[in-house]
Each structure stands twice: as C-alpha cells, then as structure tokens.
Amino acid sequence: MIEFTTWDILRNLLLAARWTVVLSLVAFTGGAIVGLAILFLRISKGKAARVFASGYIELFQGTPLLMQLFLSFFGLSLLGIEVPAWLAAGIALILWTASFLAEIWRGCVEAIPKGQWEASASLGMGRLQQMRHVILPQALKIAVPPTVGFSVQVVKGTSLTSIIGFTELAKAGQVIANATFAPFTVYGFVALIYFVLCFPLSKSSQFLERKLNVAHRNH
C-alpha cells in the first residue's frame, strides 16, 4: 500500500480547491448578471414580466440545488445535448444564484422610499433613468452586506457539483478519502478549506454592514 503524507493530502485538496474558487466566481458573476435582469423584470410595470420573474424565483428557490444540477446534467443529455460536467455545474449554479440575488436586491430596491420615485418622476425621468441615477445607487448601499453574505452560500453550494462528477474540493475529498482510508483527516481538511474560504466573506459582510450603516445618509 502506498503511504500518503498529510502534505500529499493537503496539497491535492488545495489544488482541487482552485476549482471551487473558479466555480464560485463564475456562479457569482454570472448569477449577478442574470439576477440583475430578473430584478428588472420583477419590478417592471408589465404584468407578464413580473409573473415570469416571480415564477423563475419560486422555481429555483423552491427546488433543491441538487435537483437543478441533476436536471441540467442528465436532463440535457437525455435531450441529446451532451454537456460536460463543468458546464452543467456552471449553468445550474448561475441560475440558482440569480434567483436568490434577484430577490435579495428586490428587497433593497423596495426599501428605497416611494418619495424618491415620485421626486425623480416629477422631474421627468423615465423608469430606467430613475433606476440608474436615483434608486440603484441607494439600493446598492443596502445590498452589499446581504449580497456578500449570500456569496458564502454560493461557495458551499459548489460542493454539490461533486455529485455530477465535477472535480472540485468536495469531489477531491471523496477520491482522496477512498485512496487513503483516512476519511476523518481528509474531510477535516476539506471542511477547514471551505471555512477558510467562507470566513473572510462572512466577516467582510459584517464589516460592510457596520461601515455602510455609519455612512448611510438620511434625508
């Protein structure tokens, strides 16, 4: 039997953690872009757009991420579209992230007093102009802490992609645990690496919350 040193285990886990980081970044960036689009639909004046957006949000928040991963991986290949695991994982995570970010941001937009909409409307601004110059700059300030906080969920969510065969931190942990027969050590390290990734995020979320509150300008 081959002997694995602790360093062997840790080194290989850290190499795999790169993919966790990449996948998290992809999911978060893509999710932010799609989420912004969903947000605009969700608060638009057209009823069809609002219904579509809230249906989207309900669907992706109301089903487990695991099922979404299965469906985008196995479902698409059943339809004859071969998707590699990384692509299926990316798509599912982006759509899932978008549904949560859209809803978080909607709350932030709605927290802006109605008077801001009325004042900017009475000055002749159109809806997009109001959003861009008056509402979003104020909503952004409130949105930063919960958005950064949610990014922790995205990082942890990437661990589910191991199920469809994408080799990131959790999957690497499985493989290495099977090879070394040292599951406790291996999964202990896996958990530790996730914690090291997530802890700064949740800390900075708390920090930003305090900082932006101090800077918050009342009217």
Place this chain on the structure above:
Amino acid sequence: MSLIEITEVRKSFGDNEVLKGIDLNVEPGEVIAIIGKSGSGKSTLLRCINGLETINAGSIQVAGAQLATDELHLKALRLKVGMIFQGFNLFPHKTAGQNVMLSQMVVKKTPKPEAEAMAKKMLDRVGLGHKFDAYPDELSGGQQQRVAIARALAMQPVALLCDEVTSALDPELVQEVLAVVKELAAEGMTLLMVTHEMRFARDVCSRVVFMHMGRVHEIGPPDEVFGDPKTPELRQFLGAQH
C-alpha cells in the same frame, strides 16, 4: 386657453371616490391655494396634475401637454410642471448642487457645465448658493426644501405644484420656505399649492379653492373666501383653524 385646464376629473381608490368631478382653470401667473380638510382630495388633485396618480375620468392639460399614461406624454407634461413635496425628497446620495443638476443632465441632456451654472443660479435664487456641495443630511429641513424648489426650478417649468411644502418643517423654518415661494409668486410663476398656512394663502394667492368631499366647494379671491364664506362647510373649516 388657460395654462392649466382641469376638466371633469374623477379619481377613485378602489371603491372610494376621492375626486368627484373637478373643474379648474388656472391662468398664467395665478397663485392658487387649495385648502380643505384632510381627506378632501386636495393632495390627490395636485398629484393627478403631473401624473403621479392616474385619473379615472376627465382630462388635464398643462400648456398644451395632455395627461396620458404613457411615458412619453408623462415626460412632456412633467417638463411643464414641477412639483415640491411635503417630505422634500432630495436624493440623499447627491449633494445639493448634484440634486439640482441631475435631471437637467439626464432628462434634458444639458451639458454638465451649463447644468452646473444653472444649479448655482437656482441655489443662489433660494439663498443657498453656499451649500452647493452639502449633502441633504447636512442641511436643515427648511434648507432641504429650498434645494427641492431650486431643483424643480432648474427644469424651467411653467407651473409649480406645492404639496404642503411647509407641513414637515419646524415652525421656525416655515418662514424661510414661504419667503421663497412668495418671491416666486411675485416673479410671476404660476403656483398651485395645497397649504395649511391660511395667512400666507390670504396674503399671496390670487384665488383660493376650498375642497370638500372630493369637490370644489367654494372658489374665489382670498378676500371673498376668507372674509365672506358662503357655505357652512367653509365657515366651519375656517372656524376650526383658529
């Protein structure tokens, strides 16, 4: 043709009809005070004029711009008529100067230097030229309201709607805002104001509209309305004021 023509306007919130057929024509340069109990529909009427509320029947026209629900018509209307709110509604993330510049640049596409010059001019006009770089939370309520007036004036409207502009102010700050409004009136700006400042209405306005239960109950020059109220409702309303 009058500057503002309000014809047979009706407005309901659900089953509750708050405006029951309002007719009112305003000539250029007129200063109109709208008085009445809360719930009489006076604020709603004002908000209908620039399309913040949709109307159920009737028509409203300001200097040829017709009230309609699409964004294009609304924009044309809102360029003619500015509005000042009870709660100031300054943009808190922008300085006083930026507040006055923003809509000029965004809506009228005025180049920045010109918008800035206009903002300076308008802030000077309300006596706040030195507060150009102050944020709203660094200003008193009275100062904020004056910035809001400057912001509306910078769009060069033909008429201004004032919705209880001094109601949210501490008593000692009311006068500085009223002084600015008075000056506008003297310069010939057309003003429609919902107000509880009866003395101000008496001194400054050309006509007073008394609203009651969603109708124009009495209308006339201030001397007539305050000096010789025709209806028991108005007498009671004026009596309750003092």
